Amino acid sequence: MERLISISVGELILKGGNRRFFEDKLISRIKRAIRGLDYDGIYNEQGKIYIEASKDVLDEMIDRLRKVFGLVYISPCIKTKKDMDSIEEAAIKAMDEKMAKDNIRTFKVVTNRADKGFPVQSPEVSRRVGAAILKNMDGLSVDLHNPDAYLYIDIRQDCYIYTDRIQGYGGLPVGTSGKGLLLLSGGIDSSVAGFLMAKRGLEISGVHFHSYPFTSERAEEKVKNLARVLSIYTGELKLYSVNILKIQKELNAKCPEKEMTILSRRFMMRIAERIAAENGMDALITGESLGQVASQTMEGLTATGDSVDKLVIRPLIGFDKTDIIDIARDIETYDISILPYDDCCTLFLPKHPVTKPRIEDIENSERAIDVEGLVDEAISTMKIYTC
Numbered sequence: 001m002e003r004l005i006s007i008s009v010g011e012l013i014l015k016g017g018n019r020r021f022f023e024d025k026l027i028s029r030i031k032r033a034i035r036g037l038d039y040d041g042i043y044n045e046q047g048k049i050y051i052e053a054s055k056d057v058l059d060e061m062i063d064r065l066r067k068v069f070g071l072v073y074i075s076p077c078i079k080t081k082k083d084m085d086s087i088e089e090a091a092i093k094a095m096d097e098k099m100a101k102d103n104i105r106t107f108k109v110v111t112n113r114a115d116k117g118f119p120v121q122s123p124e125v126s127r128r129v130g131a132a133i134l135k136n137m138d139g140l141s142v143d144l145h146n147p148d149a150y151l152y153i154d155i156r157q158d159c160y161i162y163t164d165r166i167q168g169y170g171g172l173p174v175g176t177s178g179k180g181l182l183l184l185s186g187g188i189d190s191s192v193a194g195f196l197m198a199k200r201g202l203e204i205s206g207v208h209f210h211s212y213p214f215t216s217e218r219a220e221e222k223v224k225n226l227a228r229v230l231s232i233y234t235g236e237l238k239l240y241s242v243n244i245l246k247i248q249k250e251l252n253a254k255c256p257e258k259e260m261t262i263l264s265r266r267f268m269m270r271i272a273e274r275i276a277a278e279n280g281m282d283a284l285i286t287g288e289s290l291g292q293v294a295s296q297t298m299e300g301l302t303a304t305g306d307s308v309d310k311l312v313i314r315p316l317i318g319f320d321k322t323d324i325i326d327i328a329r330d331i332e333t334y335d336i337s338i339l340p341y342d343d344c345c346t347l348f349l350p351k352h353p354v355t356k357p358r359i360e361d362i363e364n365s366e367r368a369i370d371v372e373g374l375v376d377e378a379i380s381t382m383k384i385y386t387c
């Protein structure tokens with residue numbers, strides 16, 4: 001009997017000809033996540049991944065694996081020989097451990113016979129193992145409809161037995177969908193937007209805009225901390241930090257006050273697009289949500305998006321704030337996000353922002369300033385951090 005971790009992968013199964021590519025990426029993501037923990041090997045068998053981990057690192061390993069995208073279920077399991085006696089013995093051991101941990105009275109055995117050459121059919125395996133458990137253990141009965149615990153038996157090249165299925169986030173391994181640049185403010189939304197797109201397989205970098213010395217170094221530190229939390233899910237993350245104070249001063253001096261937010265957003269998009277183009281990233285990601293603030297009306301989003309050609313992804317567009325907060329809490333960005341900080345956007349916040357900007361008006365306002373020159377200058381002084 002050996003101990004290991006078994007991992008079910010979800011959508012990967014669907015990827016047909018690209019399956020190898022997805023599996024290799026996933027395994028490299030897994031290896032990176034469990035770096036430093038003791039394990040003998042990792043292998044792939046008929047669409048499942050197994051890690052031969054030593055028992056004392058199991059909890060920590062599972063905790064880290066939960067944050068790797070592409071994993072659907074993670075189970076500590078027992079590997080045993082493929083004969084009924086060994087299976088029954090391992091099943092009793094697994095149930096014994098389950099009972100010591102959780103207060104259970106009823107159970108159900110679920111068998112999956114991936115190896116069709118195994119002579120006993122699945123329902124018969126379940127029945128026999130169930131009977132062996134009843135015979136050898138006190139205080140348990142079978143409940144096929146609403147059991148307190150399941151005992152899973154996977155018959156493959158070897159046989160794997162487990163009781164717990166810890167849910168992962170699912171999604172696709174980071175790096176299988178291309179690269180995106182996340183506009184990362186210090187607020188709640190943008191980190192969640194980055195998390196959601198990384199979960200769909202995008203490799204993420206971040207860009208943050210600040211107005212130092214009007215905004216503080218602490219504000220930048222906060223964004224780096226958010227990027228560090230994100231990097232637990234995304235892997236090492238590059239953060240571009242761009243000072244837009246000069247742009248804001250120009251806008252403030254030469255453009256209508258009520259358009260300030262939209263105009264500075266358009267600069268953010270342009271700068272982000274330039275960074276993305278220079279670094280092989282194919283999309284910009286924002287935390288915008290329809291109707292959340294004056295600049296995120298249909299007209300506001302149109303005017304903002306109109307400043308760039310690249311694909312703009314807004315994963316939160318249809319989310320309520322409460323739903324976004326739930327995710328932020330779960331992924332542990334929330335507590336950092338709500339720390340008070342000075343945001344470059346509040347610096348020149350208009351008292352009455354336009355809610356229905358017209359592109360013609362916005363473009364007209366921009367004629368008063370040197371858009372390209374300001375973008376160039378901002379980019380030439382940007383800093384890059386690895387988080």
Ligand code: ATP
Nearest residue numbers: 183184185186187188189190207208209286287288
């Ligand atoms: P959050 O700041 O959490 O994203 P919000 O409701 O404050 O949410 P806005 O400030 O209106 O949103 O900004 C909309 C989007 O524009 C943000 O989600 C983010 O993607 C981008 N953005 C805004 N300010 C910045 C900034 N200082 N640096 C980088 N991106 C920004």
Ligand code: MG
Nearest residue numbers: 185186187343
């Ligand atoms: Mg914000």
